[in-house]
Amino acid sequence: MKTRERILHTSQLLFNEEGEPNVTTVDISNEMEISPGNLYYHFKGKEAIIEALFARFEVTLSDILRAPLEKELSVEDSWFYLYVVFEEIYNFRFFYQNLTNLLHRYDSINRKYKRLMELKTRTAHALLSEVANHGILSIEDEELNQLCESITLLLTYWLTYCDLKGQQLGPPAAIHQGVFQIVHLVAPYLSDEYGHIYRECKALYQAATAELGH
Amino acid sequence: MKTRERILHTSQLLFNEEGEPNVTTVDISNEMEISPGNLYYHFKGKEAIIEALFARFEVTLSDILRAPLEKELSVEDSWFYLYVVFEEIYNFRFFYQNLTNLLHRYDSINRKYKRLMELKTRTAHALLSEVANHGILSIEDEELNQLCESITLLLTYWLTYCDLKGQQLGPPAAIHQGVFQIVHLVAPYLSDEYGHIYRECKALYQAATAELGH
């Protein structure tokens, strides 16, 4: 792996583990066993590293979020889809653990992030309207909007919130719970004849929870 | 006001406005028009100030959260009660905007905060079970637990999330929306004969939104 790439890789790792504010350029170069001078040859500084990492995150996450806007998903796929979104957020959790501050410091990231956030809501809206059109969900327009907002908030902060609770959940368990938490937001709107979908989810959830063990 | 008190007051103000990491001891003393030396006479440093502010926050918020555990609230009071909780969180929003980091830095705060968070969930649980016992809400135990978790998350992050969206909502509007967002989480579980409660809330919400302008 080229040095530039290794810097990004190591930074992402350390940021996620220690929290971005607690990682210095020297920490990064120590971890990589290169000199700080070398790091500065490849990047103007920590800011540039963060911007590069965010650029990557933006590309992959917005691709993920746009997919269901173009091609319809089945109900089962929608459910699996949530895992994919959470997974990607998990990979850049350092970013979410420090959102307010980062967006305050970097105006460029701020603008891009806002678009991502809107895209999250838009995707949730598209997925749910579709399910509603199939008669699986029965929900009014205004309730749908509020629901999508809650889903976006939950997607944004669930993993951070799990961290806060500090019940040493492994990442798969935390993600798994997050998915189910979202399912729970949607479940009350399932049409009567589709209540079984929720019950199946629940069974799956409990099985998987048992498997992830403790 | 004594100097010690003014330091706490000014710090809280600046932290909320600029974000705690962006405020230095010198900023605080400048704002107060005292010397940095003087500030250090009263507090060992920024850490001590933050700890003192958190101690206050803990006392007032845990009092608020414990109130409904002792004395039953009417449905209308529960609704108003949410405003009180949000208001208190708003007063210490600097804390919430930097949660992960602060809890990572101060172990003492970490422990106390976890208790607060559990208390939030516990209070939500108590309020909702009561309403459920009156037959107003119809909800299973497991759904209730998940709902309370979502409410805690929303309480914790709603104001931060509004900030992120950066649609220049004034604080009253943001709080107002937060309250309604929570109402929306609960609404689907209202028993049929109590659907009117939600419709009344909605009418109130729309009236108030109009009043708050935008």
Place this chain on the structure above:
DNA sequence: GTCTATATTAGGATAGAC
């Protein structure tokens, strides 16, 4: 209690040799 002046440190950043 408050000030001025100064010390300490850590993090970010560069210059110049190899």
Place this chain on the structure above:
DNA sequence: GTCTATCCTAATATAGAC
């Protein structure tokens, strides 16, 4: 591309006069 050595700055913190 990489290293060593060094600099700059901002933030924290203290000493000692008033």
